[in-house]
Amino acid sequence: MSNQTLQVAQLSAAAGEKLFGTVEFPVQGQPYRLPLWLIHGDQPGPTLVVTGGVHAAEYASIAAALELGQSLAPTGLHGRVIVVPVVNIPGFAARSIYVCPLDGKNPNRVFPGDPTGTASEQLADWLFRNVISLADYYVDMHGGDLIEELIPFTIFFRSGNEQVDAKSLEIAKVFGIPYLVPSVNPGSTIAAASAAGIPAILTESGAQGIWTADQVADHTNGLQRLMQHLNMIPGGSPEPTQSTVLEHFHWLRSDHEGFWYPQVAAGDTVHAGQVLGCVKDWEGNILQTGHSPDHGTVLFIVSSLAIHQNDPLFAVGA
Ligand SMILES: [Zn+2]
16 A cells, blocks of 8 residues: 555655645635645555644644644655644634634534535535545544633544544554543544544644644654554554543533633533533522533633533533
């Protein structure tokens, strides 16, 4: 497999070659330009696809993808790596939260996309067919958005295909972020990959527009560990780390537009029924009280005072 030329649209890299370039394809009839790296090892091995910036203001994930793309050499690499540092280019330019500004949709809800759909659906379709589907393993890097406080965690998908799901859990553990959370919701990058038989994880570190060296390293160290585990780079199997699988991933959303007053922080241990915050109206009256649905850990909590109806408020892993 590794001897075949690695090709994404107009770009290609033969074994032993590394290439940075920009592919161009139409989205809603307009040219969409997507920079990416093709790193084709000079040794045979699996194909790893890494994406960042599906959510365009989750900067630690983007910085980590840039670092990987820049630093990884094809010499001595077993296999092939495709790195797309920013999937949601219009969102990055607009510093937009959650969505792609071309259609106001959350790109991580529309995979594997639709070639005749809206902008996000067309983008997802192109990315899925031309990049993600080439993967033997797929890592989609995220973090808390501009208005979210978050502690690092890794989401692994449960597709019902036992073999694929076991691999996804395995690589989630190898990645090294302590909290692991399963997902069964369709529409995400990793849901689409898993449905196509590709083990896939979604990693979360960084938040609120901040990308510290430690947060970037959560992603880059994880990628290094994963590539060692897959024998793509030297170093042998990485030291196992302690991980906790949080079986339940409860989200609470706002029923109203108004003001959000969080009362706990990401990482706090909370008990079922505990008040984690409340939504108030313009006069300061409480419209909604956010109770924790379970005993667990706050994985993320929105820090924006302004809240829209149906916005997430927090998530508790239990
Ligand atoms: Zn995200």
